[in-house]
Amino acid sequence: MKIATYNVNGINGRLPVLLRWLEEAQPDVVCLQELKAPQQRFPIKEINAAGYNAIWNGQKSWNGVAILAKDLEITEVQRSLPGDPEDIQSRYIEAIINQTVICCLYLPNGNPYPGPKFDYKIAWIKRLKKRINQLIKMDLPAVVIGDFNIIPTASDVYKSERWEDNALYRKEVKTAYKQILKKGWTDAIRTLYPEETIYTFWDYLYNSYSRNAGMRLDHILLSPYLAGNLKSGGVDKHVRGWEKSSDHAPVWIILD
Template identity: 35%
Template sequence: MNFGTTKVLRVRLATWNVNSLNARMPRVQEWLELADPDVLCMQETKMADEAFPGLAFEAMGYEWAHHGQGRWNGVAILSRVGLADPGNGFADGREDDPDARIVWATCGGVRVASAYIPNGRELGHDHYHYKIDWLGRLRAHLEANADAGGPVVVAGDFNVAPADNDVWDIAAFEGLTHVSDPERDAFGAVAEWGLVDVFRQRWPQDGLYTFWDYQAGRFHKRQGMRIDMVMASEPLAHRVTTALMDRNARKGEKPSDHAPVVVDFDWGEAARDG
């Protein structure tokens, strides 16, 4: 891949909540070899920075940035198209986020975030209010850094189903998190900054999910939720050539309860135009 010519840089970006990298490392390595992404955003690594297996990923050709806190949360970016200016949290003038939920890096001229939005737990819970506020802080961070220009991707587990067809049965979620109006409004405010849900842009139909609870045989019953997303700014969103959800990665022995979302971009053109 040549950054110094007029050739289009084609980049495959994926996002995957791995639900413990320590437990899932062999599966992640196998999937990297199979899917061949140039950039991978991971969530719920559930490990401290000093435990992150960076050398193993470097041996596979990836640079990396990780923001972790031991047994909980944790986010990472792997890149083989360059990784510059890594950072974490929000530049919104407020106190640091107590959780390791977002990491940033510039990959091939595009500012990329791997984000793990709070779950919310239940309506009215303190964690629910933290979730709404967290999404507001993400919007504020994007606004604060708008002057930097250039294309942006925010990818990760948003813990929000933006529309009714993003869950298997909206009636089953009455009174629960992930589908409430305040959560959807907060997600919508992030999108309205100028981010496009590029998978849904290409695939509007029902029955396409990225998460299936381990309990009650949800995966085999196709009772899932679409809460993992790749959100891209203009003009990058219109340079998507392929977008898919790798349901096969949810199968097999000891899988994550999430499936990867994979998007192919004509990345270099967007980086120059941005």
């Protein structure tokens, strides 16, 4: 089973690129972030025509997440991250597909630091930990996947020294990520490539992509149940170079 994540940065503006990549990559399951479209404006017709079922959680202008699956039933489990009924941002959707729990997330960016947006990010991570640690406790086959807006280590960003006070790289955030791994989650891409420089995001500004001034923000975490099934994985970096591309590239793994 090939499982991928792609922050599309606008599902409607990105549709031609998304369809082109789906056709090329043929993933079985795809988690999308930053739909930037209200629930009714998700292009379900075109997604269906490409051979995918989908569930999604839209929001006007910002955020929005979706899970797509090809020839597999999608059983929706959660449409929001438990723990804060006041939180109305569409950043989380969870489903069972092919006997595997798929947790698709778009974690808050948190900038500027310090401030309420950073506090919201930290609180959101806390809720996430609670949710996903339950999955481990229940010994379920689970994948936590999406745009974490977290740069895990200095190797995951170009010129890390410039990012110390950025919410993507603040020590509170890196610590939280480490704690998640410590509970038993496997960072699939880093496990496959322990030493390589791997980025999943390049800013639209400053010619970041051509200078390869990127960062690794999009992650795929495997529960202990699944860790041994990891076959391969990677970043479809070339997609970032396509005309009208997102600022993120798709990330994928294959589980057997």
